[in-house]
Amino acid sequence: MPQIAQILETYASQFFWLMIVFGLVYFTIGHGMLPKVEATMDARNRKIADDLAAAERARAEADDLGDSGEAGLAAARAAAQAKASDAKAKGAKDAEARLAKADAEIGVKLAAAEAALSAATAKAMASIETVAADAAADIVAKVSGAKVTPAQAAKAVKAVMSNG
Amino acid sequence: MAGESGKIDPMYQFKIEPLAQLNLAGYDVSFTNSSLFMVLVLGALWVFMAGGMKREMVPGRWQMAVEGVTGFINNMLTANVGPEGKKYVPLVFSLFMFILMANFMGMMPFGIVPGVHPFTITSHLTVTAVLALFSFGTVLVVGFWRHGLHFFSLFVPHGTPWWLLWLIPVIELFSFMIRPFSLALRLFVAMTAGHIMMKVLAGFVINGLNAEAAWVPLIVSFPAFILMIGITLLELLVCAIQAYVFALLTSLYINDAVNLH
Numbered sequence: 001m002p003q004i005a006q007i008l009e010t011y012a013s014q015f016f017w018l019m020i021v022f023g024l025v026y027f028t029i030g031h032g033m034l035p036k037v038e039a040t041m042d043a044r045n046r047k048i049a050d051d052l053a054a055a056e057r058a059r060a061e062a063d064d065l066g067d068s069g070e071a072g073l074a075a076a077r078a079a080a081q082a083k084a085s086d087a088k089a090k091g092a093k094d095a096e097a098r099l100a101k102a103d104a105e106i107g108v109k110l111a112a113a114e115a116a117l118s119a120a121t122a123k124a125m126a127s128i129e130t131v132a133a134d135a136a137a138d139i140v141a142k143v144s145g146a147k148v149t150p151a152q153a154a155k156a157v158k159a160v161m162s163n164g
Numbered sequence: 165m166a167g168e169s170g171k172i173d174p175m176y177q178f179k180i181e182p183l184a185q186l187n188l189a190g191y192d193v194s195f196t197n198s199s200l201f202m203v204l205v206l207g208a209l210w211v212f213m214a215g216g217m218k219r220e221m222v223p224g225r226w227q228m229a230v231e232g233v234t235g236f237i238n239n240m241l242t243a244n245v246g247p248e249g250k251k252y253v254p255l256v257f258s259l260f261m262f263i264l265m266a267n268f269m270g271m272m273p274f275g276i277v278p279g280v281h282p283f284t285i286t287s288h289l290t291v292t293a294v295l296a297l298f299s300f301g302t303v304l305v306v307g308f309w310r311h312g313l314h315f316f317s318l319f320v321p322h323g324t325p326w327w328l329l330w331l332i333p334v335i336e337l338f339s340f341m342i343r344p345f346s347l348a349l350r351l352f353v354a355m356t357a358g359h360i361m362m363k364v365l366a367g368f369v370i371n372g373l374n375a376e377a378a379w380v381p382l383i384v385s386f387p388a389f390i391l392m393i394g395i396t397l398l399e400l401l402v403c404a405i406q407a408y409v410f411a412l413l414t415s416l417y418i419n420d421a422v423n424l425h
Contacts, residue, residue, distance in 0.1 A: 002179040003288050003356065010180045010198070012191040017199035021206045022298070025262050030254030032215045037234045038253070040219045040227075047221065096300040 131155045168222040172370065175361035178287055178356065199285045205265045212265075219413040233261065237411065244415045245422055255302055258409035259295060264289075267355060267403030271396075272381050286406075289348065296347035303343075307421035316362075318424055347413060354406050358399045365392045 133153040140148045182194035184327060216223075216230025237257045241249030263286055270284025285291050307315040319336040320329070365388050372385030 002175060003352070006180055007290060009192065010196065010288075011290045013182075013186075013193045013196055014180075014198055014285075015294060016188070016191070016193040016287060017202050017324070018291055021199075021263060022258065022295070023203040024206055025209060026254065026258045029209060029213055029261070030258040033217060034234060034254055034257055036219065037213070037216060037230055038238065040223075041231055044221055044223075046267050064369075066185075157287065 129154065129157055129161065132161070168287050172363065172367035174360045174367065177281055177283070177359060177363060180283075180288075188314055198285050198288065201266070201269055201285050204270050205262060205285065208269065209261055212261075233257075240412060241415050241418075244412075245419045248422055249415065249418065252302070252306075252415070255298070256411050256414050256418075259414060260297065260407050263295065263351065263410050264404060264407035267407060268400075270355065270359065271400060271403060285357050286351055287359060289352050292348040292352040293344070295351070295410070296344040299347060299410070299417065300344040302414075303417045303421040306418065307424075310422065311424060315421070315424070318420060343381045343413075343417060347410060351406050351410060354402055358395075358402055362392070362395055362399060365395060 133150060133156075136157055137148045137150060137153040140146055140153075180196045180198050182196050184195040186192075186194045196275060213230060215226040216228075218224065218227055220227060234253075234257065237260055238250070238253055240254060241253055244361065266286045267284065270282050270287065272282050274280045274282045286295075307318070311317075319333040319340065321332065321336065324332045368388035369385045369392060372380045372383075372388065375381070375384075
């Protein structure tokens, strides 16, 4: 095994060159290049974190804006609804008033018509009584030859009609 | 790779050969194939990191890969140590990436060029021991720096019954002191064993094809080749797992030093 067989002849050379080479590795790479690589990584991580924070802030802002916009929308909607219901109520009242007025007019007309009708009926009734009395007197005279006064006829007709 | 009599020595790949002689204060610090691969690892790591340094806000693929590894180590330390773990990211990252690159570099198919073979620097005890000492030394320094002598309370876990106070600290001290050895040996053994196994299987394939009997390639080489594919994939997995284990244990040990259980 050369590692052990040669160790006494070669340890000094290996030690010497390893010290030089590893010293260079440690100081130029470990302490020279490595921190720069790490600085780049740190800068990138910081930038990512900053960007994320900025995005989060922007999102919160947008949320706020959305909230206030929604509130405005709701207020506008409520106002519109109030206006609409106002208009509806007014329209309904208007229609009611007009209806009542028309109703009253119709009532007056109806009463007049009823009065005229009852007057005409009474008049017709009276004329029927006289006609019936005349007819009854005529019939009595023709059948029996007895003379009936108009007053007697009228009285008999009235009695019959009130019964019938 | 091939010995004199056509034999394949699975240990040859671990041999260190000097490429340029160098002497420093009486020590032989020659530039060897091990040193060459250390430098290659450093270069590959540097290229990998440099490709991810465009520092764009929206990363490309390469930058994404670099940031993935960085974030991985970062998360590991944050999860195991807490926010204070950030301070140790350079050390754990260097250990993890160096071991990972070294393991992968040893798996590269440089052998297709004649006379060249890849060398796994983490298959040498010296290298893994030094890396483990970096990890262990950091724990010691951080522990005593932050807690002073109070750091020794690490050896008396919460809820130890008084009548076990003579035993538990000894066991805890032993398990603490064994850490650098287990760190070093785990990596060294895993890489060495894996590479030996791959080389032995590859030897089966090649020696079977060279055999005179016609049935040998079919019976030996072909199954060995199929197995070789699986073992190679497994070995790539081991490369990553060993680097991960080293980094994870280091971060756990650092947690001990920072938070004292």
